[in-house]
Amino acid sequence: MTFDDATGQDDERDLALSHWQANGIEGRAVRWDDPAADWSAYDAVVVRSVWDYIDRREEFLTWARGVESVTRLLNPVAVLESNTDKTYLRDLGVPTVPTHWSAHDLPDWPEYVVKPAISAGARDTTRTTDRDKAAELAAALQAAGRQPMVQPYLDMVESEGETSLLYFNRRFSHAVRRHPMLAPGATFDHNARAELRTPAPDQVDLAEKVLAAIPHALLYARIDLVRLSDGTPVVIELELTEPYLFLRYAPDAAANLARALTELV
Ligand SMILES: Nc1ncnc2c1ncn2[C@@H]1O[C@H](COP(=O)(O)OP(=O)(O)O)[C@@H](O)[C@H]1O
Ligand SMILES: [Mg+2]
Structure with missing residues (x-):
């Protein structure tokens, strides 16, 4: 399991590792950019809190290709490559938040x-x-x-709220209601704050359409959904690289992740 040293503590790490242990998987946290790490010594490398890749995407992807050439990388490099740049939203083939991809001719929107x-x-x-x-x-x-x-x-992020659906090896695990990140007083911490929620049927349908379109192994997938003003559910983000998994929010979540890992390795 990888992490980074730059962006702070991953408070889900120990919970995940202890459930791996209970499933017979001996896991260790290793810094992704540790030059001394011998990735070939592991049956699999699970990408976790590599939150510092944003400024070093090429280096991160080169690292991922290297790891995948010597062991099983989850999620696979083809997934990481596409998922670390939100232009993937243009090719998902499902409804997404309306997006204008240039600085010119902005549409007329209230905000x-x-x-x-x-x-x-x-x-x-x-x-x-x-x-x-x-x-x-x-x-x-x-x-x-x-x-x-x-x-x-989309001001519904402050009322109904953004919904994140978590799937481990494509099986639904749990879903949470997220806190709005751009509302007054929001901090980075709000990124990892949520409440357990049962997703609506139209959200589950959309999430499963998204998963069906990805022809790769997915140990973890977080599908973040919002709604347009007419109620249509749309994807705001698909997190397949280093998502916070909200493992502490549902009693079975960490066990679900461990089971998915045993299925894939
Ligand atoms: N179009 C939007 N309308 C309302 N809130 C938004 C919008 N875009 C982003 N946000 C808020 O900012 C957060 C982060 O944006 P997101 O697109 O998920 O990128 P990332 O999580 O990679 O920074 C969202 O979870 C949401 O709270
Ligand atoms: Mg997000």
């Missing part, structure tokens, strides 16, 4: 969210009602060589 295609934890993500300001922010990302994404702000 905007501007974010880079390569990000996590709402980094460099801004909310504004000012169309010119949104265009400026998108242009600044573009000038820095980053792909901007401009979206309407």
Whole structure:
């Protein structure tokens, strides 16, 4: 199981490892960029809290290719490659949050969210009602060589809330209601705060459509859903790289993950 040293403690690690142990899997946390690590010594390498890859995506993917050449990598590098850049949203083949991919000719929306295609934890993500300001922010990302994404702000994230569905080896494990990250007072910590929730049938249908379109092994998949103002469920993000898994929020979650791992290795 990999982690990084730069972005702080992964508070799900010990819970996951203890359930692996109970399933006969001897797991260890190893820094993904530890030059001394011998990945070929493991039956599998599970990507976990590598939250510092955002600024080093190429290095991370090169690392992942190297690991996959000597052992089983979960999720596989083909998944990591596509999933670390949100332009994958254009090719999912399911409804996603309406997104304008340039700094020019912004649609008329009451409120905007501007974010880079390569990000996590709402980094460099801004909310504004000012169309010119949104265009400026998108242009600044573009000038820095980053792909901007401009979206309407969906205020249902503050009422019904974003729903994250967790699947381990494609089997539904649990779902949570997320806290809004762009509401006043939100902190990075809100990224890992949630309440257990039963997903609606239309959300389960959409999540399963997304999974069916991915022809690779998936130890873990987190499908983040919101709704448009007419109620249509849409994907805001598909987390297949280093998702926080909300393992402490459901009694069976950590056991479900361990079982999925035994099935795949
Ligand atoms: N269009 C949007 N409308 C409302 N909230 C948004 C929107 N885009 C992002 N957010 C908020 O910002 C958070 C992070 O954005 P997201 O697209 O999930 O990227 P990441 O998690 O990779 O930073 C979301 O969980 C949500 O709270
Ligand atoms: Mg997200």
